[in-house]
Amino acid sequence: MTTSATSAHSPPELEPLLKKRLIRLVALILIFSVMNGTMFNVAIPDIADHFNLLPSQVSWVMTGYIMVNAVGALMYGKLADIFPIRSILTFGISMFALGALLGFLSPSYGFLLASRILQAIGGATIPALAFIIPTRFFPNERGKVFGIISSTIAFASGIGPIAGGLIAGILDWRYLFLFSVASVFAIPFFRKWMPAEEKREGKIDYLGALLFSIAIASFLAFVTTLMMWLIPVASLSFVLFILRIVKAEDPFIRPEMLKNRAYTITILTSFLGTSVLFGLIFVIPIMLRDLYDLSTLAIGFVLFPGAMIAGILGRSGGELVDKIGGEKVVVLALVLIGSGTILLSTFAGFAPWIIAVCLVISYIGFPLIQSSTANILSAILPAKQTGVGIGLFNLLNFVAGAFSSASFGAILDIQDTGIVLNPFALQGENAIFSNLFLGLTVLSFLALLLFSMTFKKHSSAD
Template sequence: MIGFSQALYWIFSVVPFMVISSLQIIEKGSEEVMTSTGQQSAEYNLNESEKKKIIFLMCSVLLFSAMNGTMFMIAIPDIANSFSLSPSQVSWVVTGYIILYAVGALMYGKLADIYPLKILLTVGISFFVAGSLLGFFAPTYLIVILARMIQAAGAASIVALAFIVPTRYFPEERGRVLGIVSSTMAFASGIGPVIGGFVAGALNWQFLFLISALIIFTIPFFRIWMPEEKKKEGKVDILGAFLIAIAVATLILFITAFVWWYIVISICFFSLFAWRIFHSDNPFIHPDLFKNAPYRITIMAGFFGIMTMFGMMFMMPLMLSEVNGLNTLFIGLTLFPGAMAAAYVGKWAGVLTVNRGSKQVVYIAFVLMTLGFFLLSTFTGSSAWVISIVIIISYIAFPFIQTGTASLISIALPSNEIGVGIGIYNLFNLMSGAFGSAIIGKMLDNQSSMAFNVFSVAQGSGIIYSNVFIGLALLTILNGGFFYFAFKKLVI
């Protein structure tokens, strides 16, 4: 049984090991000469062919990275049966992955301000493949957990750098490229359950690891196609990285498990980290970063926006199973049109970001989210094909909220803080997903006989789902109001 002491061992030993090992590998592998200034040493004059190659590569690896999480959520029951595990034990397949994914996204973001992206991606993909191969041959459950954590340590580089690449290499087209990146993530989230259900059902859950290992074939292309960069001045505060890793890990553990001593540990280490950043000559995160009002507002609005989106995605399989009686495969097929729509619409989110501005795209996202949540609340309990159509509106909001907020952050921050700024943005997004899922999970444990939405057709067990959806709509309205009034006097 994996208890508290074992959890602490895996998290507090594996996270720093991955961070420190990555730094050593990068330091040894970086043959570029350090520039004398901390600024960009050269412009990246890429032609259209080179741009397309980089975008294709990033979207390809991002697809594997994002899909990896949702594929394994489908396989949780099969893994539990294979090793005779309880629900709390098997949940570590997801929880352990989320923890390192979130911490790693912050770490790689910080490293991106110093080290070439080509090297960071090579290291990250290597971790991801190593974890995938280990998981495929894993003889015990503890090895499966270790494999997932190594996977996460690598996958985090992909999600972190996918939002940095457009800002660094395509500054004039970052809105359009961010739209493509966001649509890829939305598509991966939707297609993951379909592929996971099919592979786990037709073969075995361990073959999900083998699918992820295919990403190894992208490494030579990254080495050839990614622009050459020079290592910039600066170093990583290892102690600060260690403190924030433990603080974030225990916070996510508290969010997912609601055990009080996790939050006590988290507060202690956040306090130590806060002391560190004010007393270090080279802090892991400079405290002035949060004095940037546009950045701070965007992070907060993005946190609640992504929280509601992930809450919706968490609820949908549960609702379709409990209320509509669908199995894993048909749940995936029901969600698939929404994922396809998000993938298609994402490019338009990028175009609108360029033509109308990032704030307008965020407003559109809030409108789509509110409408989508209201319609889901209204039609909860309807036929699966009706839900499949209705959910399209909610899904297409995903690339809008991600594209708009990521673009705002890239505009608000100076170039030497883009990496760590995007890292914090990704960290908050992943934490919001864990927080939203945990809170909604607790809410769904209750039953309700009164529907808050007077137009709802829900009955029986569907009423609580309808009420939670209407709650998400109201929270989105409040979040949109905060975003509007907070930015009203700011010029972006």
């Protein structure tokens, strides 16, 4: 009985060479997934022109993808607590590549949107499981692996718009789909290198999963479309979900996990930090267009140094997590993020290269906040809850991206702001951007305060 339990719940120790191959493969497939999301940002106008669509119609190319990825992040996390990761990834990458191929061939917008949703259904497995794989297969060096994964996400997020602009500009927006088809070639290597696992005990609370999915999808749809009728739908679904997890014998999310203060504060800290960073990625291109009249490609090159440096240093950040602990790295990450945003607030309106330098400081915080919070969560959660716990962490990161983009977009609609709140900033057209960056600074340091106070009490209790 002991041997069976060990084989089912404790995958065999991997050889060093196999570890390196698997980590590189995860990072590679993650690049496909992340770039697939960011590349399409620059192609939205071209898709709208091709199918003669209104902005509200074409926005569902991104909105639908985000919604499915957000819900899928939690769903696949829960499935990973029961089913072998290798099987889930095989299914996910297959659907991701098939959706991409159908998107490339799409004769109509409806067909394209359906293909994009299919792509998201499969693609959601990749970021969801990328943060679970280190916890399950690399427990003694998970900080390092989390750092590699987080730095890969930061790098791919930055290079995605540049690659999208080049591919769509030289070829056509359809070839953005074709780029993702190549991911299917990773499946044989995952089947070969990923440790075999047995199915674990457990069952899926499908009603709870459905209620939670409706609540999250309705909320994200409201955030991105501002259709008011979605608020009661989201609220009612969430209330019913809470009632379900309280009464169900084996609920989709166990209430005791949400009552764990260290867990909830950690995912809230990640949510706030990620909101700031996605806010930057959303606001910076708009500022560079409005204040400097830069082209899409030029905007990409302003974002690129931060993504590149974050991709390089993020790996070292993961090793730092293993050496000094996740809590200290979270503090460092939030200080870097806040320092970068206050500098951006001060230098908004200065030369683009100065903006690029300031952005690097905040960008470095991205892989640090991701790897450190993921590492803390993997240590807090019991093994049987790791999948759904990390899944909820990933879900909130997707929600953070949608929420920050919609919120900051609404604020940027206020064009008559003439008051600059930062006394060291320039006066003029940059006012709204300077004030936004200052607000992001306040948000990052509020997250720092909340996290520091919680873990100070948590350490004292221990």
